Amino acid sequence: MSATDRAGATLTIDLDAIARNYATLCDRATPARVAGVVKANGYGLGADRVASRLWKAGCRDFFVALPEEGIRLRRHFRRYPPAGPDGGAEAPRIHVLCPMIRGIEADLVAHDLIPVLNNPAELALWAAATARHGRLPAALHLDTGMTRLGFIESELDMLSEKPELAGALDIRFVMTHLACADLPEHPLNEEQRRLFSAMRDRLPAPLRALPASFANSSGIFLGPAFHGEMVRPGVALYGVNPTPSRPNPMAQVVQLQGKIVQVHEIDRGRTVGYGAAHPVTRKARIATVPVGYADGYLRALGGQGHCAVNGVRVPIVGRISMDLTTLDVSALPEAATPIGTPVELIGPTVSLDELAGNAGTIGYEILTGLGRRYHRVYRTRSEAV
């Protein structure tokens, strides 16, 4: 029996759609360079496969969150050296966003990783590593409003006071991160833009002249003032709408298809699922699908969301169980829902963004939570992956 048949659901990941989204973002951001953010295992879709496909699409700069993720991605690229339009002469640049902890320096060097330096202590740590490892690459992160990572204004002085620290490094660019880019009218966007400019102006001369990396996915759609020389889209590559108030300009990347494993004909009053949360009083047909919150199909979807059968929306009834979800398929004729009938959980009828909204969250969380029990199928017409 095939793995597709054996799994509770099949997750199809369209790598070519990711490449098309990359091209769309390149068009939008030009002349800025477009990096690919592949942290959190490529937003849950497989950092290796995604990064290789992005490389083929022209991407040369990759961002991960943790050193461990960078190490894995570097190993992948070493095992499967990418052959791009330039014959693979240019090695993929892998940037690590999360601050390093003392002791990790040799790992970063060994795996040719570029840390994004987030604070004075990290800068000092990385500069000290040059004594053993020679001149090292880095990026500089300025915090303009996230209050999460990056140098804040009061920490900028040390860059001028100890110019030998940054001087010891090959700092490639200066970046910041937008907090409200998905809300184009939010005043913080313009505040961050102004503060980024002001903070860069306060940097010592060699750093002041460095290229800027500014926008995330949504930021790209705020216009050129938010691009800098390199943009860093993540979620838009994977098909989430970076412009929530307007139609989605991105191609859909994931489809999730389960199947009906049981249908219950109800002809008397009873309840569905845990907590007896869903009473059924009329005649109804309840179908069970072997996907649950253990698969990242969030429990918050209980009684809130829907799936689709043959393009017809069918409501989720009762709570989501760990391994199972129950649907009211009464709207469909009985002959349309035999055991084995495919059920769309994410697809042309129920988009990723809609599913996320029903769960009270955002597409990012749905993607990164996609479960490990799904049978995963990668689609690409590109020969080499």
Place this chain on the structure above:
Amino acid sequence: MSATDRAGATLTIDLDAIARNYATLCDRATPARVAGVVKANGYGLGADRVASRLWKAGCRDFFVALPEEGIRLRRHFRRYPPAGPDGGAEAPRIHVLCPMIRGIEADLVAHDLIPVLNNPAELALWAAATARHGRLPAALHLDTGMTRLGFIESELDMLSEKPELAGALDIRFVMTHLACADLPEHPLNEEQRRLFSAMRDRLPAPLRALPASFANSSGIFLGPAFHGEMVRPGVALYGVNPTPSRPNPMAQVVQLQGKIVQVHEIDRGRTVGYGAAHPVTRKARIATVPVGYADGYLRALGGQGHCAVNGVRVPIVGRISMDLTTLDVSALPEAATPIGTPVELIGPTVSLDELAGNAGTIGYEILTGLGRRYHRVYRTRSEAV
């Protein structure tokens, strides 16, 4: 550098605590046999390790959700044959809860899996497989109120009408599943008990005499009337409170420890995180921990939960990011929160159940969502695992 240092957080899984919880449940359920539910990869903690430890504690019956999970667990037990008090003479029995789809029969036989039969179609399928494979083991699932899986009343007649189907099989027990066991006062518990008894009475004679399997974790605490001959605890094994209205009788199994990677001193009005959702007007110290919703640290915790530093609760401020969480650590002296300071996400101060409550969900979902970027450490004094 060690994996612990390199990861954003370390998840410690106390296998001996699982064994202690198993013993506690055995005491409660005696004389009923106690199975171990290890579906969803052992509630996220690693089905192989958990099942082996449960075996050493005396468990012989295991339940998984999907055939694929059963196949993996059987392979594990074949690779590492368990040596129990009986010298491993008795093979682990692995039951598959989810209905089988036509085509899976040979896989179940090859891996010595026992399907729980949920409906007439499945019974017929498994009975037909005996033509090729000889007499096959099974269990029978009656739906007494979950409206999810199992024979409903109107489907019982076929068991009498076609006695040759069940007759071809070695049916070991009859089970049902409680919908409201965590709510001892809920009338559905008693209704399910009565209906289970009535439905069993309606079974043809050979099936009527079979042992019953009734309670899940919480059901064990409803008392002997809900036990039958075998109980099937899952979540209580892993430390979640099966009696939410009373103190938790189970030992804690998981600890999750992150660390501070950056501290921001705020001395002017600004906001924290995405959406500028958390305004800070007074002087404050914001610490960043490299754990986010991509690690299953649910986004719903933003502004709702807390962590602990040295036993002191510190509130989560702003939204949870994909890879990062921000805490207000102003309540602690500055010297107590240097970079590298351990942060308890789940542990003696913040229990799994409390964390789940803060996220608006249940411990089950937190467990099964525990991320793959954590460094996992298994603790056991038991020699063989």
